[in-house]
Amino acid sequence: MRQKKTPSPEVGSSGEATGLLWVDSHCHLDDQAFAADLAEVIERARSAGVQTMICPGTSAASSQAVVKLAQSWPGLYAGVGIHPNAAFEASPLDWEQICLLARQPGVVAIGETGLDRYRDFTPLETQMEFLDRHVRLAQELELPVILHCRDAEEELLTALHEAAERGPVRGVWHAFSADLEAAYEAAELGLYISFAGSATYTNKKFEPLREAVVCTPDDRLLLETDSPYLVPEPLRGKQERNEPAHVLLVAQRVAELREQSLDHLAAIMRANAQRLFDRLGSP
Ligand SMILES: [Zn+2]
Incomplete structure (x- = not known):
């Protein structure tokens, strides 16, 4: 039996329950990092009030794995796609598989896709081509697309326009x-903006990001952990692996920066996730 926690308005340093319900809009629960203790990770997330977790695929195999997770665990949902950093090794069959998986129950998004000039494993031209395929598939199936972008903001926005x-x-x-x-x-294009652990980092280099946190409209805001990556403060450097329960730490920092209550933030998070991922909750 797990212990029941009393709702409290404070978030503890490790992201304890607030009594509020949260959404982790991006976590890689199919990652090897969770192979040994996924059940406990999901249980900790639920105890912290993280009710909904969206798991994007990064390759055909990973997309198949997240669809399986979505079909096995209530509250888990899948995105299917090939990450820009994995596109260089994707075969035509892999893409066919993504198109088939996209129609499976539990799939609420296409992705993750996008552009990455920071890690240029895949030539930019190939990344652009894969981005285009994903966006077209998302448009065809009327699903939202999950976008990754590093050092390619202009190219991404141009492609989306x-x-x-x-x-x-x-x-x-x-x-x-x-x-x-x-x-x-x-936001003008119609996209939602999801903030992760990097929004909790205090270095000067993250100042423009903090400005974006403050100014993103309520109805466009989402939060995520990007688990197992981007461990938020104050756990950054102390813990190797991030997990969905820590979305509360991101929420706490974002609430502080935006001068909003956690209640308000949790409510808009749920409404936004439901509006964007409109197949959430469907069988
Ligand atoms: Zn990701």
């Missing part, structure tokens, strides 16, 4: 790390 000429582009810019201007432009 082009896509928007064909029809609405719904999606989320995950682990947002760009500046206010990019956040505004993305």
Whole structure:
């Protein structure tokens, strides 16, 4: 039997329960880092009030794994896609598999896709081509797209503006790390902005990101852990692995920066997740 925690408005240093319900809009629970203790990780998340976890795929195999997770665990949902850093090794069959998986129960998004010029494992041209495929598939199936972007804000926004000429582009810019201007432009395009552990970092280099946290409109904001990556403060450097329960630490910092209550933030998080990932909760 697990212990019941009394609701409290404070979040502890390790992200204890607040009595509120949260969404982790991006966590890689199929990662090897969770192979040994996934059940405990999910249990800790639930105890902390993290009711909904969205797990994006990063390759055909990973997409298959997250679909299986979504079909096995209540509260877990999948995105299917090939990460820009994995696109260089994707075969035509892999893409066919993504298109098939996209129609499976438990799938609420296409992705993650996007552009990454920081780690250029895949030539940019190939990344652009994969981004285009993902966005078209998302538009065809009327699913939101999960976007990753590092050092390629302009290219990403240009590609999405082009896509928007064909029809609405719904999606989320995950682990947002760009500046206010990019956040505004993305919001104007119809995208949601999801903040991760990097929003809790205090270094000067993250100042533009903090500005984006403060100014992103309520109805465009999402939170995530990007587990097992991006361990938030104050656990950063003390813990190797991030996990969905820690979305509360991101929430606490974002609430402070935006001068909003955790109650308010939790409520808008749930409403936004439900609006964007509109297949959440469907069988
Ligand atoms: Zn990711």
